[in-house]
Amino acid sequence: MGLIVKTGKIAITGGIATGKSTVARMFAELGAIILDADQVAREVVEVGTPCWKSLHHLLGPAFFEKDGQLKRRKLRDCIIDDRECRNKVNAILHPSILEKMEQEWQYHHRTHPGRPVIFDIPLLFEGKFHPHFGTIILVYVPQEIQIRRLMERDGLSRPEAEKTLTMQLPIDSKKSLSHLIIDNSYSIDHTKQQVQAVWNQLKN
Numbered sequence: 001m002g003l004i005v006k007t008g009k010i011a012i013t014g015g016i017a018t019g020k021s022t023v024a025r026m027f028a029e030l031g032a033i034i035l036d037a038d039q040v041a042r043e044v045v046e047v048g049t050p051c052w053k054s055l056h057h058l059l060g061p062a063f064f065e066k067d068g069q070l071k072r073r074k075l076r077d078c079i080i081d082d083r084e085c086r087n088k089v090n091a092i093l094h095p096s097i098l099e100k101m102e103q104e105w106q107y108h109h110r111t112h113p114g115r116p117v118i119f120d121i122p123l124l125f126e127g128k129f130h131p132h133f134g135t136i137i138l139v140y141v142p143q144e145i146q147i148r149r150l151m152e153r154d155g156l157s158r159p160e161a162e163k164t165l166t167m168q169l170p171i172d173s174k175k176s177l178s179h180l181i182i183d184n185s186y187s188i189d190h191t192k193q194q195v196q197a198v199w200n201q202l203k204n
């Protein structure tokens, strides 16, 4: 921990509702370009795309609206309960997500040389994307705070939130796999100060 590899790509990760988007916004305000894996994950399942077709084949019509849109909440509920289905869905989505993000990175690298590009990748370790990155920044909160923020933000009961967490590696286990940790347990200002300190390291 604490070692920044100056070459290579930069990723932000964390667990669900630990504050990755909040921290990514702070980096964006400082001038970073953010590539959001969840956003890309939505783009690759747009109606008619190769991933959409594969998902349709895997899941059947019950998981799609009349206009073809994927029923995301239904799929999320399903993959929480069914590990095999989750692995199949991830195997369809993850290579396309990585490929699209790589293309976007190439584009920004070319058009904005010198401006840090940061990948926001929630499932960095679970999806085994981490070997592609030189600097991994973990947005951390203890599991209890994670559960409370998830319940509040998504209107989930405690059992629902706890079950959602079982889809991901425990947040504490991600600490030793990361180079830098931003502790988002306290105030937004406290987090901003840490983001500024990391930014100074990335820019120097």
Ligand SMILES: CC(C)(COP(=O)(O)OP(=O)(O)OC[C@H]1O[C@@H](n2cnc3c(N)ncnc32)[C@H](O)[C@@H]1O)[C@@H](O)C(=O)NCCC(=O)NCCS
Pocket (backbone or CB within 6 Å): 015, 016, 017, 037, 038, 041, 072, 073, 075, 076, 077, 079, 086, 089, 090, 093, 094, 097, 121, 122, 123, 124, 127, 167, 168
């Ligand atoms: C059910 C799907 C469509 C997610 O729908 P939903 O709108 O509920 O979630 P959303 O995409 O907004 O993701 C919110 C968060 O949920 C968690 N999550 C979502 N999908 C998964 C998954 N397959 N495994 C573990 N956690 C997940 C992540 O922490 C993510 O940041 C799910 O199939 C999916 O695979 N989403 C893409 C997740 C992903 O692969 N992201 C990019 C790579 S990190």
Ligand SMILES: Nc1ncnc2c1ncn2[C@@H]1O[C@H](COP(=O)(O)OP(=O)(O)OP(=O)(O)O)[C@@H](O)[C@H]1O
Pocket (backbone or CB within 6 Å): 014, 015, 016, 017, 018, 019, 020, 021, 022, 023, 038, 122, 149, 150, 153, 184, 185, 186, 187, 188, 191
């Ligand atoms: N320091 C903080 N203090 C209090 N609430 C916070 C703090 N940081 C983030 N939050 C709140 O916690 C929730 C989760 O934050 P955010 O959406 O940024 O997490 P995320 O990791 O991007 O989530 P996801 O994995 O679902 O994409 C949000 O409702 C956000 O407003």
